[in-house]
Amino acid sequence: MGLFQHKKKSSTDDALFNEQHFFDENFREELRNHGRWYFEKVINENGALFKQDLDATITELNGELKGHINEQLDVAIAKVSVELQGHVTKQLEEQFAEHNKAIQEAQDIALQQMATSAQNLAQQHKQLGETLEKAITDQQATLATTFEDSKAQITKMKDTQGLTLQWLAQSVQALQQQHEQLTTTLQKNVAEQKAMLVDVFEQNMAQVIEHYLLNALGDQYDLKSQLPSIIKQMELNKQAIVDDMKS
Amino acid sequence: MSVPRALTFADFALPTNIVSKSDVSRLVAEFEQVDDQLTTAAIRSKTGAGQPAPLSLSQQLTEFMNQNKLRPSTSKERSELIKQLRLLKDSVPVMHMTFAVEADRESLQQLVQWLRSSVHKQAVITVGIQPALIAGVYMRTPNHVRDLSLRASLKGSRGVLVKDLEALRGSR
Secondary structure, three states: OOHHHOOOOOHHHHHHHHHHHHOOHHHHHHHHHHHHHHHHHHHHHHHHHHHHHHHHHHHHHHHHHHHHHHHHHHHHHHHHHHHHHHHHHHHHHHHHHHHHHHHHHHHHHHHHHHHHHHHHHHHHHHHHHHHHHHHHHHHHHHHHHHHHHHHHHHHHHHHHHHHHHHHHHHHHHHHHHHHHHHHHHHHHHHHHHHHHHHHHHHHHHHHHHHHHHHHHHOOOOOHHHHHHHHHHHHHHOHHHHHHHHHO | OOOOOOOOHHHOOOOOOOOOHHHHHHHHHHHHHHHHHHHHHHHHHHHOOOOOOOOOOOHHHHHHHHHOOOOOOOHHHHHHHHHHHHHHHHHOOEEEEEEOOOOOHHHHHHHHHHHHHHOOOOOEEEEEEOHHHOOEEEEEOOOOEEEEEHHHHHHHOHHHHHHHHHHHHHHO
């Protein structure tokens, strides 16, 4: 027994030991991370390629779909146009037929009314002619009567005119006399008015002169300069003033 | 000197600087005031309260006293004089005079002098102004009015003016 009692280890055990020592937890984790990174890289690359292919496919599909839709629409529009044209044509023809019928009926009614009107006009024309003939006959009779009356009136007017002329001559003579009298009276009145106005003017003139003097002489003299005149006036009225004061 | 027994308000002569009735009223009021001052002074001298202020009389009162020779020395005399002055104030004859312009004091004194020498020795005047009179005076006594103005003169001469105008018209 001693230090070298230990059994010598085999190479397999060493390899296992080395393997276990080499592939420890850290190394395994490193390997997992590397694997994960690699997997992600592959996935991303494949995703990008897939996306590129998908875009190309979608673009191609869009183009084909657009072309197909256009084609289908053209066919449908052509078909609808043909059908619409037929329908419109049919409708128009029906309406034209109805209008023609209505116009024909209106023409018939108008012709009927015109015939009736013409007949009425003929009757009215006949009646008017008869009335006119009658009126002319009446007018002729009236004119003859009026002429006779006018003739008599003219004769009367001539007589009256003669009388009027005579009366006018007399009136003119009377007017001349009145005019002369009026002229005389007017002249007399004018003379009187003139005299009256002059009298009034003289009265007013006196007032005007007084007013002028009042304005012109006012404030011209002070009391001192008036005093001799005032005392003189008072002297003249002295006895009366004394009597007033005593009474 | 004292107020003589016989001297009453009717005997007073008014100086010419007393022109209007308000001057007379002022004279009475002033003399009453003087009497009050003299009475107060007498009482103060009796009580030995000191010398009173010297009296100051207006020119109107001084002239009135001098002209009438009045020297009332006792309180009784002053009271009698006040009584007479009051009677004078109530009895002075007043003449109202209206002028065309404002009356100066000197002219009024001359007019009062004439009135006192010619009409009544105690006559006073009251004054009015009326520019429409132009000149002259409009007098009013208690019972009468006298228009001695130029306006009245012109009015009275209006007939002459009308006659002159008529004559002028006749000459044309």
